[in-house]
Amino acid sequence: MATEERTKEILKGLHDSVYEFEEDDAVKWAKTALEEGVDPFVATMEGIAEGMIAAGEAYNEKKYFVPELLMCADALYAGLDILKPAIEASGRQAEVKGSIVLGVVEGDVHDIGKNLVKMMFEVAGWTVYDLGKDVPLDKFVEEQIKTDAEVVGLSALMTTSMLAMPVVIEKLRAKNPKVRILLGGAPVNPEVAEKYGADGYAKTAGTAVDEAINLLKVLKEEELGE
């Protein structure tokens, strides 16, 4: 079991290897994390995901440009390949499992965050219907009807593409008033989610599953009350 200090060092190693787009180092630090007993969930959220968020900040500050970001993403996925099976094995199965249709709305190709969210649902034992990125709005509705998923998760990373969210929500509600809708992505916040008529919001992939479980619990209570 790594000491607190060593854990910090390993998390920094993961963070920096994503930030500095060192794919081999990301693999090396992910393996080190597992060998030394760092919780793979913590390694993912506090190491790898934080490294990508820092890369996003570097982009905002014009220190990084598109090629760097894409290389950071490659390092992120290389680390995740090692950590995901370990998260699964560490028994993060949720007590309540459901199914979710997940996608990034039309006009938006930012899918790194959505892929982290997907992974968290998968390791929790949920069934994920991943529609990918730049998803035509009607596709969310079609997929929800086809799969009868209890939850639909919408992701948007741009202030322009997030405007598609209330449109999808209206379409989903028109077809199935019971479906629970969860929003996420950097420009979204609880106020926006409420204004758009969503049922829930999660700031990070780490809290998305808990939020979805809460939505399912409310749904079950409503059904019992009927």
Ligand code: B12
């Ligand atoms: C990486 C990146 C890219 C990559 C995307 C690669 C990929 N496959 O995703 C590339 C280089 C391709 C790219 C392209 C563009 N980008 Co860009 N990009 C970013 C950047 C730097 C980081 C995003 C990221 O991956 N963050 C890391 C992840 C882990 O965080 P996250 O996505 O927020 O996800 C977390 C949470 O939000 C949450 N979450 C996410 N989704 C969901 C869904 C649900 C249901 C839930 C519950 C939670 C949840 O969980 C995640 C993990 O904790 C941001 C800036 C920033 N600082 O955010 C700009 C940014 C989003 N991009 C921007 C722009 C403008 C563009 C381009 C238009 C640039 C251009 N001129 O060509 C194009 C693309 C256009 C398009 N049509 O989509 C702008 C958007 C501005 C706006 N209008 O709001 C930003 C904000 C940069 C800026 N400051 O200008 N980009």
